[in-house]
Amino acid sequence: MSLNHLPASSCRTEGCTLTGALSVTTQIRDAITVVHGPPGCTHHNFSLLHATSVENDRVELPPLISSGLSETEVIFGGEGALDRILDRAISCNPAAIFVLSTCIVETIGDDVAAVCDAKAGVPVIMIPTAGFLGGSFQTGVNNALVALAGMAEPSLGMNGGVNIIGEKNLEYEVDENFAEVARLLSLLGLSVNTRFVHNLTYGQIDSVGAARLNVLRDPALIPVGEYLKEHFKTPYISGFPLGLSGTITFLESVGAACGIDPRQAIEKERGFEQDTLSDFADIAGREISFSTLFPTHDGERVLRNIAYAFRLDVIPSGKPVPVPVTPPVGIAGVRRMLHRWRRAIHA
Amino acid sequence: MHECGTPLWPCAMTGAAACLAGFDGISVVIHGSSGCYYYPATLLHTHLYGTFILENEVIFGSGDRLREVISDLSGKGDRIAVVTTCVPSALGEDIREMVSGSELIVVDSPGFAGDLEAGYQAALAALGPSVNPEQSGVNIDGISLADPFHEGNIQEITRLLYRAGIPVGTVFCRDQADKVKTASPFTIGTNEDFGSGVGTSLGGTLGIPSLRTTLGKLAGIFDHADTDPVLKEIDLQEERLIHAGDKFLRRYEPPRVAIFAGAAYALFAADTLKRYLDAEILIVGTRNDLPEQPGGQYRVEKLAGLEAVGRRITESDPDLVIGSSFERSLCPDRAFVGIIPPFRGQVRLAHYPLAGLGGSLYFVENVLNACMDRAP
Numbered sequence: 001m002s003l004n005h006l007p008a009s010s011c012r013t014e015g016c017t018l019t020g021a022l023s024v025t026t027q028i029r030d031a032i033t034v035v036h037g038p039p040g041c042t043h044h045n046f047s048l049l050h051a052t053s054v055e056n057d058r059v060e061l062p063p064l065i066s067s068g069l070s071e072t073e074v075i076f077g078g079e080g081a082l083d084r085i086l087d088r089a090i091s092c093n094p095a096a097i098f099v100l101s102t103c104i105v106e107t108i109g110d111d112v113a114a115v116c117d118a119k120a121g122v123p124v125i126m127i128p129t130a131g132f133l134g135g136s137f138q139t140g141v142n143n144a145l146v147a148l149a150g151m152a153e154p155s156l157g158m159n160g161g162v163n164i165i166g167e168k169n170l171e172y173e174v175d176e177n178f179a180e181v182a183r184l185l186s187l188l189g190l191s192v193n194t195r196f197v198h199n200l201t202y203g204q205i206d207s208v209g210a211a212r213l214n215v216l217r218d219p220a221l222i223p224v225g226e227y228l229k230e231h232f233k234t235p236y237i238s239g240f241p242l243g244l245s246g247t248i249t250f251l252e253s254v255g256a257a258c259g260i261d262p263r264q265a266i267e268k269e270r271g272f273e274q275d276t277l278s279d280f281a282d283i284a285g286r287e288i289s290f291s292t293l294f295p296t297h298d299g300e301r302v303l304r305n306i307a308y309a310f311r312l313d314v315i316p317s318g319k320p321v322p323v324p325v326t327p328p329v330g331i332a333g334v335r336r337m338l339h340r341w342r343r344a345i346h347a
Numbered sequence: 348m349h350e351c352g353t354p355l356w357p358c359a360m361t362g363a364a365a366c367l368a369g370f371d372g373i374s375v376v377i378h379g380s381s382g383c384y385y386y387p388a389t390l391l392h393t394h395l396y397g398t399f400i401l402e403n404e405v406i407f408g409s410g411d412r413l414r415e416v417i418s419d420l421s422g423k424g425d426r427i428a429v430v431t432t433c434v435p436s437a438l439g440e441d442i443r444e445m446v447s448g449s450e451l452i453v454v455d456s457p458g459f460a461g462d463l464e465a466g467y468q469a470a471l472a473a474l475g476p477s478v479n480p481e482q483s484g485v486n487i488d489g490i491s492l493a494d495p496f497h498e499g500n501i502q503e504i505t506r507l508l509y510r511a512g513i514p515v516g517t518v519f520c521r522d523q524a525d526k527v528k529t530a531s532p533f534t535i536g537t538n539e540d541f542g543s544g545v546g547t548s549l550g551g552t553l554g555i556p557s558l559r560t561t562l563g564k565l566a567g568i569f570d571h572a573d574t575d576p577v578l579k580e581i582d583l584q585e586e587r588l589i590h591a592g593d594k595f596l597r598r599y600e601p602p603r604v605a606i607f608a609g610a611a612y613a614l615f616a617a618d619t620l621k622r623y624l625d626a627e628i629l630i631v632g633t634r635n636d637l638p639e640q641p642g643g644q645y646r647v648e649k650l651a652g653l654e655a656v657g658r659r660i661t662e663s664d665p666d667l668v669i670g671s672s673f674e675r676s677l678c679p680d681r682a683f684v685g686i687i688p689p690f691r692g693q694v695r696l697a698h699y700p701l702a703g704l705g706g707s708l709y710f711v712e713n714v715l716n717a718c719m720d721r722a723p
Contacts, residue, residue, distance in 0.1 A: 012399035016382025038433060040358025040458030044386035046653075047357075047689050054672060054692030059679045061653065065353050074437055074459050103380060104433040104459065107405065131434075132380030133402050 017129040019045055020140025021100050023169045024148065025127065026062035027197045028205070030095040033064045036082045036112055037102025038074075041131070042066035052170050058199075065089060074108055082115045086124065095202035096123040096151075098144075103131025123202075125151065138220045141166060145224045148197055153206045154232055161193025162254075163211040165228070165236070166221040169198060171326070173336070180330035181215060181240055184247065187265035188255055213237065213257050218326070242327040243302035244273055244309050244334060272331050277310065280338050284311040286345050291320035302327035306334055312341075319345050352652035355673055356634040357493065358458030360432050361387045362466025365493040365520075367428045367454070367474070368393045372524030374425040376416055378409070378442070379432025383458075390688070391492040396420060400435070409435055410445035417446055426524060428452035430470070433459055462651070464609075464635050467491060467541055471520065476545045479529040484514030485565065486531050486546055489538035489611070489702075490521045495688050497521065499700035499709075500537040504552055507703055511574045513565060519543035533568060535561050537702035539611040540635055552702040553615040555585055556622075581704050588711055592623040595715050601625040602718050605663050607632040607656055607670035608687040610647075612701060616669050616686060616710065617645050623711055629663035632656055634687065653677070667718055682721035684713045 018035065022045050025033045035042040042064060049062040065088075067081040082099070089097050097119075101112045116126045127147045129140050145166055162185055167174055182192050193211040194204065208228070214236040216225050225236035235257050241250030248266055255262030288307065290300075303323065307314050321341040328337045360377070364387040367375045376396045377384045384397035398416050400409050413429070420427055429442055429451055436457035443453055454473045456466040487504050490497045498521075505515055516531030520543075534546040538553070549568065550561035559581065566574045604626050606613045610633040620626035621644075632650030650656050657677050660668065667682045668674050672691040675683045685693070686701060700706040 012401060013381045015385070016380060019382055038358060038457075038459035039354035039356075039462075040360065040433075043354040043357055044361075046353055046355075047390075047691075048386070050673065050676065051689065051691040054676065059676045061353075061673065061676050065654075068352075068354070069459055071459050074433075102433075103382075103405075104437055104457075107434050107437050132382055132400070133405065133434075137382075 015137030016131050017134035017136065017140035017143070018100055018102055018131050019048070019170075020137035020142075021098075021127050021129045021144040022049060022062075022064065022140075024141055024144035024197050025098040025100070026064055027169055027199055028096065028098075028148070028202050029060070029063065029199065030201045031063065031098060032089045032092060032094040032096075033062075033098045033100060034067065034082070034085055034089055035064065035100050035102065036067045036069070036078065036085075036105050036110070037131075038069045038104060039066050041102045048170070052172075055172060056175055063094070069104065074104060077108065078105060078110050079112075079115050082110065082112065083118075086115065086119055090119065090122050094122060096125060098147075099124060099126045100129045102129075103133045106130035106133045123151065142221065142224050145197065145221070146227050148205055149208060149224070149228055149231065151205055152208045152232075154209050157210065158212055159193060159207075159210045161191050161211050162258075163193050163208060163214045163228075163234070164195045164198070164217070165214045166217040166224055167195060167198050168217055168326070173333075174198070176336070177240065177329040177333065180332045183332070184241060184251060184265075184269070184330060185254065187268055188251065188258070188260050188262060190254070190258065190260070208232070209234070213254065215240065215254070240329045242298065242329065243306050244331065245305055246302060246327075247273075247330050269331065276331055276335055276338075279335070280310055280342065283338070283342055283345055285313070287313045287315050287318035288321045288341065288345065289314065289316055289318040290323050291344075292323045299323070299327045306337075310338070319347070321345065352654045354651060355653055355656065355671070356651050357386070357390065357463045359456040359461040359463070359466030359469065360430055360458050361390060361493065362463035362468075362491075363430045363454045363456040363470035364395060364466075365391055365463070365491045366467045366470035367430065367452070367520075368395060369490065369492050369520035370474075370522060370524040370527065372425050373452070374420045374423060374427050376413075376420070376427060376429045377432065378413060378429050378435050380434070383432040393492055405434055405438065409438075409440060413442065414446055417451075426450065426452060428454065428470070428473075430454045430466075431457055433457040436460070462635060463491075463493060464540055467520075471543060474527050476517075476519070476527045476530055476543060478532050478546050480532055482516055482529055482531045484508075484516040484531045485549065485569075486516040486519060486534040486543070487537060488519040488534050488543040488545065489536045489541045489551075490518055491538070491541045492521070493688065494538060494541070495690060495695065496686075496699060496701045496706070497537075499698040500702040500706065502698060503700035503703035503705040504535070504537060506705075507552075507558075507562075507577050510577050510580070511562065511565065511572050513569050513572045517545075519545060535565070538609070540609040551611075553611060553706065554618050554622075555581060555588075555704065555707050556618075558703060584704055584708060588623055588708060591711065591715055595624065595718070599718065599722055601627060602667040602682070602714070603627045603629055603663075603665050604667045604669060605630045605632070605660055605665035607634070607650060607668075607674050609633065609635050610637055612686050613669075614645075614647075615701065619707055619710060620714065624714070626667075629665050630659045632659055666721070667714065669714075680721075682717040684710070684717050686710070
């Protein structure tokens with residue numbers, strides 16, 4: 001049972017631009033992100049980002065500070081508070097400072113850009129966010145990625161690697177999904193150039209222009225892919241491999257984009273697929289239902305294909321199985337999901 | 348302006364939601380954006396509703412949206428409480444006017460108005476708790492859904508009161524909504540940071556000395572109470588506690604401790620470690636405002652930001668840190684015990700107390716195990 005009571009209109013639940021942008025900027029480990037707003041906005045996000053880090057076995061805390069607006073600044077303006085916190089951030093000598101604003105700052109009309117422009121000595125980069133007034137979570141992610149890409153030097157030569165663009169850094173299995181994509185690329189003899197942006201230094205941003213191909217986490221990042229294509233002439237693939245058939249398609253697409261014959265890689269992956277079908281043969285013929293609504297259209301298609309491949313009957317009276325927030329990445333992701341389905345089927 | 352830096356404590360909006368959502372029979376609506384909704388919804392692990400307002404509602408007014416959400420909830424039979432977030436509060440919309448005709452509880456506690464405790468108290472005031480002089484039993488207060496020990500505290504204090512033959516009155520704030528107005532005339536606390544101020548306080552239950560004193564007062568008030576079985580249990584268990592502490596001290600130096608928590612839990616931790624382990628309390632940093640008399644034997648200061656906490660840890664160089672997973676991340680190589688949220692990176696399913704006898708046992712047990720695990 002879901003404990004969330006959400007409205008039918010999905011545009012209302014697309015999250016906060018601030019959180020989306022923070023999920024990117026806090027991955028630059030030697031930079032500081034300043035949230036211009038009340039302390040609560042920073043705390044909420046700091047706690048969320050901390051949770052994600054710890055759950056992925058990283059103990060370091062996100063480099064995130066607040067201008068700490070109180071009622072006084074909400075009434076009289078918060079530019080002074082931003083100015084002071086920027087000075088304090090600069091005194092820490094970071095590689096860069098990202099400035100993100102909140103919905104209350106948008107409401108009171110602080111000129112954030114002017115305060116940022118007045119600073120020197122350290123790159124102070126304002127990223128367009130304004131809480132829910134700036135768009136959705138995904139808007140924040142895209143804006144941050146484009147802003148960071150804009151800081152990269154275009155002069156580096158190509159190194160033959162592949163960039164992973166816009167990983168969902170708040171996703172619990174972000175590293176497992178990355179590992180799966182890296183494994184598939186390795187079947188084609190390709191290596192990863194840069195995880196843009198996941199656990200980087202500011203200086204490493206420059207390497208984003210050196211890849212031969214960009215693999216986007218999902219199609220919502222196409223504006224970022226287009227930006228990178230325009231600036232660095234790098235082609236892109238619009239999403240991670242989802243499900244069984246999506247994995248094979250991914251190998252074909254990457255092979256085509258890089259001029260590599262994928263047949264050997266596909267044959268090997270088909271073997272892995274067969275092994276997986278054998279490992280879960282015991283659930284074949286069982287009746288299942290999907291326990292929650294699908295967050296994405298793609299999700300339903302991918303999961304129905306997986307059910308079909310494993311000869312599971314999807315009917316309303318079937319055993320409810322958990323539906324992942326995002327469809328499983330690669331065959332390794334399918335296996336992890338099938339373990340959960342098997343538990344549910346046998347429950 | 349608040350202390351700048353990285354704030355370690357939730358905002359007033361979250362505190363208000365923590366108070367209101369503790370009562371069955373109240374539907375809590377977070378009036379704001381989805382971003383504001385998600386934090387209390389995930390922290391409090393309870394049912395919350397949201398208006399999830401959009402930009403056009405900021406420009407043209409959020410009345411229609413609020414009425415839509417309230418209308419959807421009105422068939423449930425619950426009272427509806429609306430908690431405002433920063434933007435609706437700054438816009439100054441009159442929530443009561445917007446939904447006239449509804450018996451709304453309205454709590455204006457935007458994030459910029461203060462911290463968790465401020466919002467909790469604002470919400471409690473909006474509920475208008477009152478005492479029924481005829482009501483038997485004793486209220487339990489200090490319960491906040493934001494406190495990971497709240498359920499354990501309720502269970503532990505209820506158990507002790509049951510053993511003493513004393514009924515439980517109203518639990519502030521985790522009870523039926525209609526019991527807010529019919530509280531008992533007497534109250535005992537589990538966490539003074541969230542005191543209700545309802546009824547006559549007979550004392551707290553954090554730490555064994557405090558628990559004994561409170562039981563003594565209860566025995567004086569309730570003629571039919573028999574606190575002897577509880578006092579005997581306390582004597583017996585405290586012997587075990589003393590024995591465990593002594594055994595530790597036969598091999599190890601007392602821990603040098605830095606404590607970071609809400610004031611009530613922080614001082615409980617300091618007193619308990621001093622009492623049973625002769626610990627050296629290097630610093631007591633409180634997330635919230637200090638109580639009037641913050642335990643004169645310790646260095647106590649309000650430290651609600653990450654940088655200040657990190658500085659104190661570096662300066663004092665403790666071998667045991669009490670706090671949250673923020674502190675644990677700052678010094679992963681030191682012995683650590685968590686008493687304040689968040690507890691990230693841990694699976695916690697069972698309910699543990701910090702109040703009552705069980706709370707002291709749980710706390711010291713964890714301290715000893717943490718210290719021995721990290722001992723050279």
